[in-house]
Amino acid sequence: MNEKCRLMQVIYETGFALDDAALYLDTHPCDPEAIQFFETTRNYYKKAVEDYTGQFGPLSHETARFTAPGTDGCGCQSGNMNCWNWVQDPWPWEGDDF
Amino acid sequence: MWSYEKRLQYPVKISRPDPKVAMVILTQFGGPDGELAASQRYLSQRYTMPYREVAGLLTDIGTEELAHMEIICAIVHQLTRNLTPEELVASGFDKYYVDHTLGLWPQSAGGAPFSATVFQSKGDPITDLFEDMAADGTTM
Numbered sequence: 490m491n492e493k494c495r496l497m498q499v500i501y502e503t504g505f506a507l508d509d510a511a512l513y514l515d516t517h518p519c520d521p522e523a524i525q526f527f528e529t530t531r532n533y534y535k536k537a538v539e540d541y542t543g544q545f546g547p548l549s550h551e552t553a554r555f556t557a558p559g560t561d562g563c564g565c566q567s568g569n570m571n572c573w574n575w576v577q578d579p580w581p582w583e584g585d586d587f
Numbered sequence: 588m589w590s591y592e593k594r595l596q597y598p599v600k601i602s603r604p605d606p607k608v609a610m611v612i613l614t615q616f617g618g619p620d621g622e623l624a625a626s627q628r629y630l631s632q633r634y635t636m637p638y639r640e641v642a643g644l645l646t647d648i649g650t651e652e653l654a655h656m657e658i659i660c661a662i663v664h665q666l667t668r669n670l671t672p673e674e675l676v677a678s679g680f681d682k683y684y685v686d687h688t689l690g691l692w693p694q695s696a697g698g699a700p701f702s703a704t705v706f707q708s709k710g711d712p713i714t715d716l717f718e719d720m721a722a723d724g725t726t727m
Contacts, residue, residue: 497598501594501597504594505596508596508647508654511647512648512651515640515641515643515644515647516640516641516644547593548593549590549592549593550591575593578593580593581594581595581657581661582599582657582660582661584661584665
C-alpha cells in the first residue's frame with residue numbers, strides 16, 4: 490500500500506469513527522469516555538488530512554491550492570496565473586484512486 | 588450550510604460493470620426507502636424538534652444520509668461504465684438508459700420516480716420519531 494492509500498485509509502477509518510461518535514455525543518453530551526474518544530480520534534483524523542492534503546491534493550476548498558500551470562494535470566497554458574487544483578484529481582465516485 | 592469533502596464516506600471501487608445489479612441498487616438512491624428520502628426526512632423534521640440533542644441528531648444523521656447517497660450513486664455509476672449496446676439490452680438497463688442514458692436519476696428499481704410522499708414531516712416529535720424508526724429502524 491503506498492503512502493497515498495495508507496493516509497486515505499486512516500482518513501476513512503478515523504472519519505467513520507468520528508461520524509458515529511458525534512451521533513452518540515449528540516444524545517450523551519457529557520459522557521467523559523466518549524469525549525475522550527472523540528478528541529483522540531479527531532487528532533488522528535486532522536493529522537492524516539493535513540499529511541494527505543499537503544502531498545496528494547485537496548479534500549476541501551479550505552485545503553485547495555493554486556498551483557503552477559501544467560502541474561497536477563491542469564490544462565492551463567504557461568504564462569497564466571496559477572490554477573485552482575480542486576478539479577484536477579479524480580472525483581471520489583470515479584473509484585480510481587483509493 | 589454544508590461543505591463538501593472530496594472523498595466517499597466508505598470507498599467504492601468496482602472493476603466489473605453489472606447493469607442488472609445497478610438497476611436494483613438504484614432504488615437505494617431514489618426509491619421509497621432510499622438515501623435521498625432518508626436525508627430529506629431527517630433534514631426536514633429537525634426544524635420543529637423541540638429537544639436540542641435530538642435536533643442535533645437529526646442534523647448529523649441527515650448529513651450522513653447525504654454521504655450514503657453519494658456512496659450509492661458511486662456504486663451505480665461504476666456498475667454502468669463502459670457498456671456495449673448488447674449488454675444494455677441483455678441486462679434490461681435499456682429501459683432506464685432510453686430516458687437518462689448513464690446519468691444518475693432518483694427512481695425506484697421498478698421505475699417509479701422519487702417522491703416526497705415516501706416520508707413524513709409532521710411537526711410533532713413523537714410522530715416524526717416513530718416515522719424515523721419505521722423507515723430507518725436501527726439508527727434512531
